[in-house]
Amino acid sequence: MNNSLNFDFLVIGSGIAGLSTALHLSQQGKVAIVTKRNIEESNTKYAQGGIACVIDRLNDSYEKHCADTLLAGGNVCDEEIVRKIIKEGPVAIEHLISLGIKFTKSNEMNSRTKSNDFDLGKEGGHTERRVLHAGDITGFEIEKGLVEGCKKNSNIEIFEKYIAIDLLSSKSNNNSNENSIQGAFVLDIDNNKVISFTAGSTIVASGGAGKIYLYTSNPDIACGSGVAMCYRANAQIANMEFFQFHPTILFHPDAKSFLISETVRGEGGTLKKITPDGKFVEFMDEYHKLKSLAPRDIVARAIDNELKKSGDDCVYIDITHRDEEYLKKRFPNIFEKCMEYGINMSKTPIPVVPAAHYSCGGVQTDVNGWTGITGLYVVGEAAHTGFHGANRLASNSLLEASVISKLAAIDISKKVEGFKKIQAKQEVQKWTCGDATNSDELVVISHNWDEIRRFMWDYVGIVRTQKRLERAKTRIRNIRYEINRYYWDFNITSDLIELRNIASVAEIIIDSALQRKESRGLHYNSDYPKTSEKYKNTIIEKNKEF
C-alpha cells in the first residue's frame, strides 16, 4: 500500500457518530473510516439504556425534554443547541429505523406504554418515559445496523486496525496564519507502517476517554484520542472537568466494566446499602427527592459518600420485586451476565460501584460539529457542543451523536469547496517523527499507563480538592515530559500512541478542574463546595511546550 491515500472525507472512529456521519457523507463523495480495532468496537456497542427522544406526544413534549436536559446540566447547557438537537430527534430515529434497527415495541413488554408502539424506558433525571431501547443491548443493535449500512455502501472504505496518530495540520504559505486540517497520520498496526490519509474534510468521531480512570464502564479503546489530537492541532477544548461517573457498574472481582443500566432503576430498582446486621436498606432519600432516580452526579456522590462512611466495597440495586420472567425479557443481557457471576437479580440485590463513564467536555464545536478550523469537524463524545452542560442526562448522547452527524454532513457540503481553496495553497505536512517499530519499552509504557489511571481515580475522581489536583498535576507533567523526551521520536507503537493521548487528556482534565473554583454538576471540589453565580466555560488551548 502507498504511504499516502486520498479521500474526499476522512472519518476517525466507528461508533454511532462516525458511522452515521460516514453514511450521510457517502452521498457527497468517497469516505474512509479508520478505526483502531474491528469496526464494531466502540463505546456505542456497550450502551445499554437507549436513546432519549420525544416519541410519546401525549404525555411528553420537546419542552419537557429540554427542561430535564437543562436542569441535569446545571442550567449551563447551550439552550439553543439543546432545543435544536431535541427537535431533530425524531428524524434521526427515523434514519436509524430505515437502516433496519429495531427498537422494542410495547406489545413485546405486555403493553405497558402505548406510544406509537414503542416501549419507552425511564432513567435518572427524565420526568417522562422517553428512552427508546432494544432490550438492554440498544447500542449493540444500533452499531450492528450502522456497520451493515457502511459495509454495503460502495462509497465507504473501512480500514480496521488503523490507529490515528495525529491530524495533518497545515498553515498557509502566504502568512495568513490560516490553520487547516487535511487528514491524519495513521498507523497501520499489522504492517507497522505510517500512512498519510489526506482529505478535504476530516471528521473526528473517536469517542470517549474512560480509560483515563482506573475504574470505568468504557471498553479499552476509550483513550481520548480525538481530544488529544485536536488539542495538538490547536483546537479549543472545553469543560473537560465535567467527567461523568456512572453510579452503577457491576461489582465483582471477575467482571470488567459491566454496566447495570440506569433503566433497571427506571423499572423500580432501588439503591440499598447493607447494615452491620445484614439488612438491605435504602439511602437515597437522604440525598434527593427523586431518590434512586436522581441525576447521576448526585447518585454517584451519594454512593461515594456511603462507601467512605461505611468502608464497604459496594452498594446494591434491589429489583427483587420483579419476577424472573419479566427481568429476563426486559434485561436479557444484564440478567445473563449477573447469572454468570452467581447473582439471580430476581432474588438477590446486585452489588454495584460507580465508575468513569462519559466525558461531557470535549473539542469545542458549533451545532454542526465544526471546530472553526478549516476542514476539521468533531462529532459524538469527543465534541463539546454545549448540549450536556455540567452533567449529561442519561441516553442523551446517542441522540446528540445521531443528530449532529447529519447536521455535520450538511454543513460540510456547504463549506467543502471553500476548504479546498484554502488547502490548495498549503503544503501537506510530511511524517517526520519516529519509525513504527516494536518498542522495547512496553513495560514502562504499561506502568505509566497504570500510574495515570490510578492517580486520576484517587485525585481527580468524584470528589476533588485543590491539593489532590495539584499533586495530580505534578505527576502528569513528569510523565508527559518522559513521553515526549524519551519515547516519541524513536519508536511509535499503538500502545505508545494511546499512552501519549491519555496523558494529554489527563492533563487537560486536571488543568480544567484546577481552573473551576466552584462545585457544579459533575465537578465537585470540597475546597469550593458552592456553585458560583457567574458561569464560564473552561477553555484549554495547546501549551507551547508539548
Ligand code: SIN
Ligand atoms: C445506562 O444504561 O445506564 C447508560 C445510559 C447512558 O449512559 O446514557
